[in-house]
Amino acid sequence: MNEEYKKKVHKKYEKSLRKGERFWPDSIYKDLLVSFAIFLLLVGLATFIGVKPEPKVDPNDAAYVPRPEWYFLFLFQFLKYFPGSLEWVGAALIPGVAVLSLILLPFLDKNPYRHYSKRKVAITVMSLIVVGIVALTGVAVATTPPQEEVAVAGSISEQIVQGQDLYSVYCVECHGAEGEGGIIQGVEGLEGVELKPISSQDEMYTRNDGSLFDIISYGQPNLGMPPFGTSFGGELPPGDIDALVAFMRYTWDDRAELPPEAAQASAIPALGPDEVPSYEVHIQAISKRYCVSCHRTGKKNNNYLMGTYEDIVSSGDNAPVVVAGDANSILLQVIQRHAVTDANGNEIGVMPPTKELKPEYVDMFVRWVMAGMPETADDAAALATTATAAPEAEATPTP
Amino acid sequence: MASSNRVSRRDFVKVTTAVLSTIMGAVVGLPVIGYLIDPALKAQKSDTWIPLGPLENYPIGKPTLFTFTRSKVNGWEKTVNSYGVFVLQKSKNEVTVLSNVCTHLSCRVNWHEDVQEYICPCHDAQFDADGKVLGGPPPRPLDKYEIKVEDGDLFIHFVEG
Amino acid sequence: MWSKVYDWLDERLGLEDLYKGLLDRPEPHGNWWNTLGSASLFIFIMQGATGIFLTVYYTPSPDHAYDSIQYIMNGVAFGWLIRGIHHWGASLMVLVVFIHLLRVFYTASYKYPRELTWIIGSFLFLLTLGMGFTGYLLPWNQRAYWATTVGTSIAGTVPFIGPFIERALRGGTDISALTLSRFFSAHIWMLPALLTALIGGHLYLIMRHGESQFPELDD
Structure with missing residues (x-):
């Protein structure tokens, strides 16, 4: 680089300044508009797309597909093409050389010209790199399996509600819906085992959240409780166990106050005297809490499942277990503590086996079946209006 | 132009x-x-009745400290707060329950049997057995809890927020 | 009244000189591509501001990091907005800085006398990626944990010193509380300090040499 070249560069720059503009207000105006557009974009993204909730760290989750942030995806994909022994070439050597050449570019590119037509090599190389990065990113995105959706509780109230749902599925069959314990009935391998209550003051005052977490995660193998945490071969990731602990603590510990939102969200809706219960609003809330722990796949339950409307109405070895309008339906009999026998003469015990349902819940089931088992709240409302409208029409005196 | x-x-x-x-x-x-x-x-509100155990456990004529804890959610963290109350059974079934928080600057007062006074260790505030200010800087008497007795058990009405 | 205040301040601060030196500078005829640098600076400032506000509630410990972020998102008024801007701002900043880098490359603006501006700029780009990498771990969620596991393992493949670099990045052999707190420190103190200093240098050099003109046929 000689002095003459430098002089030429400066002269040319001065010439371009003469037909140029001022930083203020000309450049700043453009900068401002672009910044404002970016600002609107950011606020829009934050408002309308937001940040996707992610589950808490679980180092034992073997099913998780690790992926870096999108701008590192190309590097991630790049590494797939290097066999183990050459890993360092893709991971360290090539990126290292790339970074160094990026930094030292002004010394590597000795070409004195600036116009595109005189920099064909440089422009081609850079364009190929950019195309490569974009292509690698594209391939990485296309080949990434979608991440499994996991329910993520946001607030403590949501956590408590999520915990209650989990408790209803995984714990109720042995510990009872209120953690009351008692003699286990109908659970394979634990038939007749007596459990102490887990919701008592003794339990709640002497076990902190950490202990509760560990008990659920590791189980109590010597007492028959299986491990539930993914760390010990169970099904529940740490976030779910946290939710269970939150549910137990806020529901059973009398020193803690259940947040009103959680109490409201987990309450089983009350039924007015003339209201017709629906699956969606009432029956599901009851079955979810008191029944599904046993009446789900993989449990001893005569193949009667209670997870969905269809299952409740039509599944099971003794199907149909409920018939619209039939007060002698097996389901209604057993929850009213009448043991019945099936077609083969086997006895179907009373349900739930240990602790009977509250009378208002039994009443909801009876009224639901007798009204015709409406699935949605709208169906139920329709039935309610026709039911009340009919006698009215009859009562109208005919002249 | x-x-x-x-x-x-x-x-x-x-x-x-x-x-x-x-x-x-x-x-x-x-x-x-x-x-x-x-x-x-x-502010998280509390409004509940706290059981203080059987009334007969509290000696007549002598303030007895009872402590209990409440847990609250503050942000992402459960905070367990301890509270102390002095239960004084003046005569059979005539009970006063006082908070042990000094009304001056929230230090915890102690019962001094020898002088029959609550004394705050911070600024030497003195209260009598009923919580009335006897001396020192406090602006008002010790806080009194509303009480009820059910089946011989004493409860206090705990309101906060 | 205001003119008096202005005069008083001008006498002490030299506002008139500042105006002449900083704002009333001649420039080559502008182009919309030239706004990317100031756009990067704008996003950096936004990230700085929202980041500072996030630290009001965020707690860099494995016990509370996740819960505190959940609280920011669901418990605090407008927490979702602050975190949303910070989250998307990070992606956008990488994108804008990268396109800015490409613009400078394609217009050959890194050539004499602006070589040093380019070198500082490429460090700014690397630091931006570093901010992305360190910030990614802070929410302490599955994504964060696994991405950092893989990211730090990549450093481990460097011949000879790789395993040492990996341990140094992680603060031990595992992704742990130490990793989280050192990433936090890097993300909110070390890298931003470096970025700020280098941005200062970058801007000084731009003012010293002026904005480059778009190349013409005879350049």
Whole structure:
């Protein structure tokens, strides 16, 4: 680089300044508009797309597909093409050389010209790199399996509600819906085992959240409780166990106050005297809490499942277990503590086996079946209006 | 002509800059104020009856300290707070329950049997067995809890927030 | 009244000189591509501001990091907005800085006398990626944990010193509380300090040499 070249560069720059503009207000105006557009974009993204909730760290989750942030995806994909022994070439050597050449570019590119037509090599190389990065990113995105959706509780109230749902599925069959314990009935391998209550003051005052977490995660193998945490071969990731602990603590510990939102969200809706219960609003809330722990796949339950409307109405070895309008339906009999026998003469015990349902819940089931088992709240409302409208029409005196 | 054009353009950019900056400042600035003061606006309320055990456990004529804990959610953290109350059964079934928090600056008062007074260790406030101020800086008597007795068990009405 | 205040301040601060030196500078005829640098600076400032506000509630410990972010998102008024801007701002900043880098490359603006501006700029780009990498771990969620596991393992493949670099990045052999707190420190103190200093240098050099003109046929 000689002095003459430098002089030429400066002269040319001065010439371009003469037909140029001022930083203020000309450049700043453009900068401002672009910044404002970016600002609107950011606020829009934050408002309308937001940040996707992610589950808490679980180092034992073997099913998780690790992926870096999108701008590192190309590097991630790049590494797939290097066999183990050459890993360092893709991971360290090539990126290292790339970074160094990026930094030292002004010394590597000795070409004195600036116009595109005189920099064909440089422009081609850079364009190929950019195309490569974009292509690698594209391939990485296309080949990434979608991440499994996991329910993520946001607030403590949501956590408590999520915990209650989990408790209803995984714990109720042995510990009872209120953690009351008692003699286990109908659970394979634990038939007749007596459990102490887990919701008592003794339990709640002497076990902190950490202990509760560990008990659920590791189980109590010597007492028959299986491990539930993914760390010990169970099904529940740490976030779910946290939710269970939150549910137990806020529901059973009398020193803690259940947040009103959680109490409201987990309450089983009350039924007015003339209201017709629906699956969606009432029956599901009851079955979810008191029944599904046993009446789900993989449990001893005569193949009667209670997870969905269809299952409740039509599944099971003794199907149909409920018939619209039939007060002698097996389901209604057993929850009213009448043991019945099936077609083969086997006895179907009373349900739930240990602790009977509250009378208002039994009443909801009876009224639901007798009204015709409406699935949605709208169906139920329709039935309610026709039911009340009919006698009215009859009562109208005919002249 | 050219120069007056320049000036008006300059003013136009000035106004635009001011307007856009104000919009950006307001769109982020106002929510930020809400964001910062939010916890101050959300006091968690408590309104419950706390069991203090059988009334007969409390000796007549001598204030007895009873401590209990309540847990609350503060942000993402459960906070377990301890509370102390002095239960004084003056005569059979005539009970006063006083908070042990000094009404001056929230130090915890102690019962001194020898002088029959509650004394605060911080600024030497003195209260009598009924919580009335006998001396020192406190602005008002010790806080009294509403009580009830059910099946021989004593309860206090715990209200906060 | 205001003119008096202005005069008083001008006498002490030299506002008139500042105006002449900083704002009333001649420039080559502008182009919309030239706004990317100031756009990067704008996003950096936004990230700085929202980041500072996030630290009001965020707690860099494995026990509380996740819960505190959940609280920011669901418990605090407008927490979702602050975090949303910070989250998307990070992606956008990488994108804008990268396109800015490409613009400078394609217009050959890194050539004499602006070589040093380019070198500082490429460090700014690397630091931006570093901010992305360190910030990614802070929410302490599955994504964060696994991405950092893989990211730090990549450093481990460097011949000879790789395993040492990996341990140094992680603060031990595992992704742990130490990793989280050192990433936090890097993300909110070390890297921003470096970024700020280098941005200062970058801007000084731009003012010293002026904005480059778009190349013409005879350049």
